[in-house]
Amino acid sequence: MAAALPPTDALVVGGGPAGVSLAAELAARGLSVRLVAPHPPRPFPPTYGAWLDELPDWARATLADVWTDVRAYTSDRPTPLLRAYALFDNIRLLNTLLARGGGGLTWTVGRVRGAVRGGEGWEVCGACGETWRAHVLLDAGGHAGSLTRPRHPGGAALQTAFGIVGYFDRPPAAPGGMVWMDHRPPCPGVRGPPTFLYAMHLGDDRYLVEETSLIARPALSRRALQERLHARLSAQGTPPHDIEREEWVAFPMNAAAPQPGAVLAFGSAAGLVHPVSGFQVAGALHDAPRVAEAVAVALARRGPVAATQAGWAALWPPERRAAREVALLGVQALLTLPGKQLPAFFDTFFHLPPAQWRAFLSPHTEAGTLARTMLRLFAHVPLAVRVALVRAAFAEPGASLRALHRAAQFPRTSGTDGE
Ligand SMILES: Cc1cc2nc3c(=O)[nH]c(=O)nc-3n(C[C@H](O)[C@H](O)[C@H](O)COP(=O)(O)OP(=O)(O)OC[C@H]3O[C@@H](n4cnc5c(N)ncnc54)[C@H](O)[C@@H]3O)c2cc1C
Structure with missing residues (x-):
């Protein structure tokens, strides 16, 4: 033995x-x-990326790579995110x-x-x-x-994505750049929950392109995302001529x-x-x-x-636990928001002062800053989006009030509000 x-x-x-x-x-x-x-x-x-300033x-x-040309699209005009992204x-x-x-x-x-x-x-x-x-x-x-x-309160809400690393005759996304979110519809007449393209130029004619469902319950399937990705690439006139590998992403967010x-x-x-x-x-x-x-x-x-x-x-210091409760309110809003309003939501989001949207996406931002960013976002989104957000808050009024009360106990301790 x-x-x-x-x-x-x-x-x-x-x-x-x-x-x-x-x-x-x-x-x-x-x-x-x-x-x-x-x-x-x-x-x-998996392919792992991160904001450079968070490392x-x-x-x-x-x-492996760092991009300074990092963009989001909520319409045909890109929003430069002015923040380096790393692979x-x-x-x-x-x-x-x-x-x-x-x-x-x-x-x-x-x-x-x-x-x-x-x-x-x-x-x-x-x-x-x-x-x-x-x-x-x-x-x-x-x-x-x-x-x-x-x-996972209310059941797991998943991020799912289907991607390929492939070779292209014509660039499927910004050459030399990184597209954090392209919310333009993948092709005319697309139905069902919203998805966006996440893409990076890996050099020469090699790109990673990923059709992504940010969060959904029930989740979008691999097959649905694969079809959308290829429909998007065909509609753009940029199909791959060779595929090096495929990537399937699925994990709970909430x-x-x-x-x-x-x-x-x-x-x-x-x-x-x-x-x-x-x-x-x-x-x-x-x-x-x-x-x-x-x-x-x-x-x-x-x-x-x-x-x-x-x-x-x-x-899990108390301020991080409080921040998680506030962030879960944001998740609830994203789950409730009708898909067609997501581009308007993210358009407002990325036009907040950079320090604010950056803080909102950071893992270490305190609850008070998160809550204030959400209120600011609420004040600036178009009316239809605002109505949907109010509905989300009222779907679980107890949780919303609890999270905001906890947020009030942890006011800003760093300069992350961007003011
Ligand atoms: C395809 C994909 C892409 C992603 N891209 C990003 C990204 O770009 N940036 C980012 O920040 N996050 C990304 N994520 C989200 C998240 O960061 C990753 O899921 C990350 O891998 C999680 O790291 P982890 O170490 O917690 O778990 P995992 O990477 O899942 O590792 C779990 C480990 O535990 C082992 N294990 C499981 N059960 C047992 C057991 N019973 N006994 C022994 N070992 C066990 C597994 O074999 C594995 O080694 C991505 C996720 C996926 C799926």
Whole structure:
């Protein structure tokens, strides 16, 4: 019989960007860390992008490309967003994260099936009968979680997208640029929920083009989005002559802030996907050092239970929980808004002072700023959109009032209002 492995200080479930960044930051603070994932270290499969100014400085070395020509279309005239957008090189991102962990990180291939508390820590069971012991247990198992379960009020509302990396005779989007959102209809006579094009020029005749449903319940299917993408490209007269790969995107956007528990959830398992943009990676890179520091200090001084609590408190301070409630109001508005009004909504959104719309999309903006931006948006949108937003607020008056009351407790603490 194989001898039981000695316990590690921490076991992190999941080898996505959240799990690797947290495991590495814990290891960098001298903890022994086991990361368990069903696959060996490998470049993260999805295409990951982020606003350049939301990345920690060290992460700039992990980028494949940066665009300064970044646009949104709500009509034929583009709105320049005047904000640089970055694409990760996922091999570099993985290797940089692992290097930050130094030697204290062990990557174990396996699938976690369950965990039981034993003595001063956990016995974690693998699907093939393995047992790993650890003092602190962290779940970065992705959108469904592995040992924790994110909660989605009213049911999960999904962002879905179908994309291709392909080669084109004629540019399907701005050459040399990045299109964050093109809300022009994909082709004449299109019916059903709204979608937009997300596109980037990858050099020469190579582009990523993705037909995206920002958020919907029920979600748009892969097939519907694939058909729309190709209809859009044909209607523009820019079909691809070769397709390098396809990408399917599907994840929930409306997770509530989790309650503290015995296992610390991180990344999308903790509902940290931004409820309006769907972004998460840049936020995880920022949060991981702070959470790891809180866990490491509390583990050394007060033991595993306190370490888990300290990690949770670092991740979900009261102002962030309040901000999540306000952001979920924004989600409710987007879900309720009739599709034909979305372009007008985003037109107003991107014509707010830049600091305001940027703050609204940031993972770390306080609730008061979010609420004020929403009120400003409300004041400036066309009347039909305003009426729809009022309906959204009244759909759940209790939640709306609670969120605004909480927002009032966290007035602006930084210069993010753009005033
Ligand atoms: C195609 C796509 C594109 C996206 N693009 C962006 C983007 O451009 N920018 C952005 O910020 N966000 C983007 N997102 C949203 C989000 O950031 C990603 O979903 C991101 O991958 C979430 O990171 P994560 O580490 O939390 O989870 P994941 O990347 O999902 O990683 C979960 C890990 O847990 C492992 N796992 C699951 N269950 C178990 C188990 N029981 N035992 C052991 N291991 C387990 C999985 O194998 C995996 O290694 C995108 C999402 C998708 C799907």
